[in-house]
Amino acid sequence: MAPPKVLMVAEKPSIAVSIASVLSRGKMFTRRVSTEVHEFDGVFFGSPAQFKVTSVIGHVFSVDFPPKYQDWAATDPLDLFEAQIVKNESNPKAHICRHLNQEARGCRYLVLWLDCDREGENICFEVIQSTGFNIKDTYRARFSAVTEKDVMKALDNLSTPNRDEALAVDARQEIDLKVGVAFTRYQTSYFQGKYGNLDSRVISCVPTLFCILLLLVIYLVLLRALLKASKVEALTIMDCDILLVAAYFSYGPCQTPTLGFCVQRYLQINTFKPEKFWSLHPYIIFQGYEIQLEWQRGRLFDKTVAMMFQKLVAEDGFLEVTEISEKQETKGRPVGLNTVNLLKVASSALGFGPHMAMQIAERLYTQGYISYPRTESTAYPPSFDFRGTLSAQANSPTWGSYVQGLLANGYHKPRSGTDVGDHPPITPMKSVTEDTLGSDAWKLYQYICQHFIGTVSPDCKYLRRKVEFSIGGESFHCTGHQVIAKGFTAIMPWLAINDKNIPSFTKGQKIEVSKLELYEGTTSPPDYLTESELISLMEKHGIGTDASIPVHINNICERNYVQVQASRRLVPTTLGITLVRGYQSIDPDLCLPDIRSFIEQQITLIAKGQADHHCVVQHVIQQFKQKFSYFVKKIEDMDALFEAQFSALTDSGRAMSKCGKCLRYMKYISAQPTRLYCGTCEEVYYLPPMGTIKLYKELSCPLDNFELLVCSMPGPEGKAFPLCPYCYSNPPFEGIESLINTVKNGPSGKIGKGAGMPCTLCPHPTCPNSLVSQGVCACPECSGTLVLDPLSAPKWRLCCNKCNCLVFLAQGAHRISTTKERCPECDSSVVEVDFNKKTTPLEDGSTLHRGCILCDELLHSLVEMKHGRGFRRMGSRGGRGRGGGRRGGYRGRGRGKMVDPKMSFRDF
Template identity: 50%
Template sequence: MSCTVLMIAEKPSLAESITKILAPNGRYNTRKMTSPVHEYSAEFRGAMCKFKFTSVKGHVYNLDFTREYNDWNIDPLELFTARTAKQEASKSGSICHHLQQESKAIDYVILWLDCDREGENICYEVIKNVRQGMKQSPGDKDSRILRAKFSAITATDIRKAMDNLIYPNENEALAVDARQELDLKIGCAFTRFQTKFFNRKYGNLDSNVISYGPCQTPTLSFCVSRHDQIKSFSPESFWTLSVSVAKQGTNGEQSGPEINLHWGRVKVFDKHVATIFQNMVRGNKEAIVVSISSDKHTKNKPHALNTVELLKFGSSNLGIGPHETMVIAERLYTQGYISYPRTETTSYPKNFDIKSVLKDQSGHPLWGLYAKELLEKGFDWPTGGTDAGDHPPITPMRVAYEGDLTGDSWRIYNYITRHFLGSISPNLKYQKTNVTIKIGIESFECSGTKVLQPGFSSVMHWRTMSDQIMQEFNQNEILKIIDVRLVEGQTSPPDYLTESEVITLMEKHGIGTDASIPVHINNICQRNYVTVQGSARRLVPTNLGIVLIHGYQKIDPDLSLPTMRSDVEKQLNYIASGKAKYADVLDHSLNLFAAKFKYFRDHVAQMDELFEATFSTLASTGKILTKCGKCKRYLKYIALKPVRLHCPTCEETYSLPSNGHIKDYKGLQCPLDDFGLVSFSTGSKDIGYPLCPYCYNHPPFENIRKGC
């Protein structure tokens, strides 16, 4: 072989899927390594080459502080200027070693990482490990490190990407580096300070970590804002006229079913006024039809599907949370069933082969006849939508049957396919007839609708419109009044936000990206700041979430508003497009948040007032367990998260291991510090081991980490 080409995908399953497409006749050999290596021979740039296709498993590195800054006793303000380092995501270091071994004496590298900013960032993590092992010639190494751009795992897309290789984009990778460092430093500074400050004072917070996040906190703020609206809402009574009429015969008798009318004034908020209107209407014996209008209306078909719309539908219609929806969509993508699921685009590219997708789906037992009809009668090329310049919209790429996919995977695929078919279908058309009826000087209405063309709703059945049959009326027709009632009602507060509504707000305010939105919503759930309630999946904030946001609002509202994060996202976009320098954006943002952190720390007492009014102090919480080695008085055991011991006399708190059982250990004391020993045990057999609370938090010997 005249050359060797190393190709790397983001996941092992993706590497295998692409290998099956590119290997001649689908034949290849596989070596079982840290990540499988698929090998075959094929032509590349005019020469016969050996191809090796392997993968990483997501990010190769995680960003963290250097070791000296991992001590929570360090002043959190120092974290804004602290040194950071990229550490291998795999604790064993096996992925880095694997890449270094496989890259020895190779001629070319082709990167098949996901085609978004995160994927671009992983490209450069891979390059860091493979560049050194490459052959020195021909040409410089960078010219032989290539990037494949693709949006679907289909033979057409993959071969097209292979024929149109480009170079990786360092600016997009740097934008991710900047975002990672900002999130790490800002999040850790606020989180460490808050966690230490409040967990040392309160016993029933029910959260190990009281975190702050530049994205998660504004997301939580949306939920708390709605909660505040609900709690401050004052219901107000109103009254409306409920009137029913009917057609009448020649002798004035009722000759048809009752027809309920809608009052033109809708409602009034004064009962006395409402009663006057009721008496005025009751003073009439007949109603008269004064106008009949009939108009045709259109409901437009949906735009092409993007990530945000998929997440919203998954939550509101399928009852699947955004995080799980994204996991399922990514799995469907790697299996080749759908196109790349992370996209902001809602318009099909001009060269998109709609006919090919329709042909693939025309044999499906559920929607095949509909797809075939679109092929035969012609489909409507979608208009409108937005081309965000990232990836094509989400579409089906391979036919799947209900037996091929299980549970929620099938439901997501079913929706994606039906949405695609709906987006190229005719619009829904209907006719609406409005009838205005007068009783004295008061106007009432009734209406009916008739579907003229179901259009896209034939396949998107959840958007079906049904006929609302209404009796036929004639101009100036006299109707018999059957009943005139006064109905009392009350205004109601808005409901808690659904996940779908929160996603809409995040997109509107530029909080997160299509890929990170599910992560931020999942974070506020995991932190016990909100709970997901009911089939509508409403996000109801907990006391902890409410107090945090109210505290930020008292000290510095910017900390919980979406404007700060959206401004940062704009700066990151400038890095990605080459309009701003990585270092400049990083310095500006860190200086801004460092100043805000100092102000927050100096005024945290304002937030503490809210905590004190909501939560129990450590002194009033817990049960007596063992003795303090300093004051010789009893320590109190706090069983709620985070598990800890508290000395009311010394006002000191000692963390303990979680997910187990804690009890006194035979009344014995630690020989080093006189603290009473406790026993920690896990499992049904309850076999435990003794530990000293003080030594657990302050290791007495060198090279022993806290908590060991």
């Protein structure tokens, strides 16, 4: 009987070769079908067997919706959450499924050599499905390196594939697909074509021959990518070179938080408020050195205090050496290089974007110059051949002599690092010259070599000397460095420590201050996020994987949400900012990194066998479905931002008042719904639908720093009231919504669109414009409060903060203001009237009079009611919320009536 056949499948062709080479000891027959198949004879479970080792190329299948859901127009994105999903072959042209099926014929056993992570476990089941193998004839080989030792060990310890881990990946695929596609289709259908300024992204240049040629080249190179990523609508290179690209509105649980990081930094920069600070800089001249000493207090933000210390130091005049310390410090050599760190260095030091860096690294890998470039591990496997890898670099013209030194004097064992069990750190495999590789690939290869050599080099050692001084009760210091051994910094010179000499001091020595400077500086905002910082943030928050991080960054660039500028800093575009501001205004979760961690945490329950796959998927999908429905319901909030930013309205708006967040002027948009738009913060603030809006002196809201406005209703009897644009849309006090009952909610459901809290409803206890400060007494007509109209002079009047009731006071008075005093009779606010000298009704010709407009006979006689039945003194009732009591968690004049309607004038 012929020996049984064993089919072995690896995740990629290179692993298949390595495994086959180890097991066959190099004696194998290789044929090429869809992927290579290596055949040889060997021993399996102690008996002779015929082996076939082949591979897939990553995932065999990927998930999608069935054909009936493919038509955007005919599908409600909400239905996608409940839709069945199908698995299609990832790369139909490669015929991997057919290949596996054919190779499996006649085989007795299947051994799976997929990468040892969740994705690998999932691919195991894709292979089982493709081959049609029975699970009892299927074995899983688990290995962390493709060395002889590891491969043999894995073969001796075959186990079974982990279905839970595979199901976790299935769950992730379904969730990502449904959430991403539903939001992307909905947003794109809603916004695409809606605003002219948004859809015509225009790239234009002077029509020179060079530009035409350049554009043609760009066109040819990018056409495929552009066609995939966006709709190319027109390309003209006649009189003006214009490339029109339809804006795209994709959403994804990885790409959107990635964009979120960039916009977050942009907002930090734009809302940054610089502060002045002061620092003391004493100088000494000693043994020929002029040294500026560092103050222990660092910076102070109060000039007076800083000047006080300056005086103390100046008066003393002599620094006493109080402490001299000398310590040997170590700067450790690097750990092994993983993908994320390679990408960070490529971006920050070599100027390659992550996408390009990976392309170069992949080419170096397939050409055999470096090891596998997608790895999370920074620890080398114990069996790693350091001597062999180093020896391969011994002839390099650039670092050959350094390497020879290491080989001769003994290289160091690398620092431990972390072993994730995927692939070893990225290392050079063989020596190559710049001429062979070309400039870009050489730069990356050079770094990989330097980093590897660095990991087996000695640490850098240096002496750190610190001298501390005391003067006028204040402490200062200076530090010096002296390198003892360069160590690895000899091969990685950009990490070198520079010598810094300081003179020799002796304790107790007194040195005169040669110059004393009170340095005045200003705090500055951070700069835009660098690509390298973004990669760190993504890694920290678990957004994407080593292989997909470059893809997500590339996506947000290609879709014009961010642009890469000088020093590879990522500057969000108006489109990118508006998208994120939109999510923030509706559901901030949508653009926060937690959304990814939430999904990860849920599917980990499946991977660990702690929860059922179906239940978890259902639960998570339902949660996202709810978020989606809410998003659809609130899309107008996002639309308001797009409209303000991309429609013609933005240009017509005029500057009105300052935003409290960025202190820049906001634009007033008079078209209904009237609103203010802050272009910097990308925020819309709705205003009352009626009336004229003006700046209210130059007063600001004490709560949010927004400049106040006054809204005046038309006509001589139209009321006027101040408002803060921010508080108006976002009332700051809990429960205030129930008090704003005369106005209706806008379509967004928010207090906003023409309905909100003006200052005359604000319970702020000390703001001079609040209801508490300006309210006088209860309205005789409704449940409102009569509030002093501060701009009504000389036709002094009170306006009800709810209805149209107006009450005129002493006409022609020079000034009328509220006081903190209350009428003992009716609890109304006592007002102070400064009468006009010529017309004062006061007997002795004096002008100042204080009293209650209800109980003071003089003042009450001057009161005239408009839009109301009568206005009389009502004994001890009415007024401003008896005893100033706290009712309904809210303190304010006249507010008592909200609880007890009898408190109003009207009920008498």
